[in-house]
Amino acid sequence: MLDAARECFAERGYGATSVRRIAETAGVDQALVHHFYGTKEKLFVNALEIPLRMPEALAEAAAGDRVGPGSRVALAHLRVWEDASAHPAMMTTLRSAATHRSAAAVLRDYAKGSIREALGKGHHRRGGGTAHHPDRHNPDRPLTRHLVRLAPVPDTSPQELTARLGPVIDLHLDPVSPAA
Amino acid sequence: MLDAARECFAERGYGATSVRRIAETAGVDQALVHHFYGTKEKLFVNALEIPLRMPEALAEAAAGDRVGPGSRVALAHLRVWEDASAHPAMMTTLRSAATHRSAAAVLRDYAKGSIREALGKGHHRRGGGTAHHPDRHNPDRPLTRHLVRLAPVPDTSPQELTARLGPVIDLHLDPVSPAA
């Protein structure tokens, strides 16, 4: 039933998704949804998540032969996004981040936690002090790929995207001319 | 009245914004809104736009002393986003892009047109053929700044962000190791 919710939310967003539609997708009655989750909002919050597969993918990528940490993180994200079973949850969270505080919070916490940790492995900061890395996280990249669908991003292979994004994120981590 | 619409849409998104609320913000009656725009959808489409100030800002930035084309575009965007009068329109368009096709289309067309043109000035492609530049456009950057609000992005000055983003976009334009 949560899967049905994620599928609907991912496709149409929170507002345009009715509890009735979720129930129909799940093959059950609308009242049953309320019976379990109380309100639509609670169901939504329960549907929000970064798939558990994500940390796993990060670990996999870290063990690979990618050059820098940026490439590893980019690859891990692309893998999970392309994975059919993990896609709805990612999509729900990202799509809703634009209009729902809870969803934005999930993305933010994830970026603060998992991604930072993953980038930490194998990457050592150069200078001391409180460095600013506005793009250490990159949860908004799939916006271009899966929502805005600006060519050629949607039609570019994960491999190529990885090759493109990797060096860029590396540059974010080690800016050529730090302004701070 | 369009301004009121943009203000509401920018703040709460399409779904959570009622025509009644827009009317109230504009200081008029709800029926008047329908009288002019017919449906909520039509009003919404009319409210969608990339402010006219944007091309102007791009031109300004192009005339500046910024190093590369990436820096110029980054600076122009940040300027418009920080501008109070232009902010609601940008915010409405971006926020709605996640759930509304029309909004996504506005962003996409803008990226295809204005940004590409602005980047063209002073930048010459290296190889021939159909090059892939997945991030030539960067309309999704403000997602991090204005929606997800992941620290430290919201609290970083436009100047510093420009210094950070510029070299990155330059790298997108001239990848170190093209995979194509």
Place this chain on the structure above:
DNA sequence: GTCTATAAATAGATAGAC
């Protein structure tokens, strides 16, 4: 546990007075 029936609220849209 699962569904039927329905309550209660809200929103989009229209007709018509002034």
Place this chain on the structure above:
DNA sequence: GTCTATCTATTTATAGAC
């Protein structure tokens, strides 16, 4: 042009039967 009043549809949510 602008507002009052209202219609209609849809949705969330609940009460209660089986």
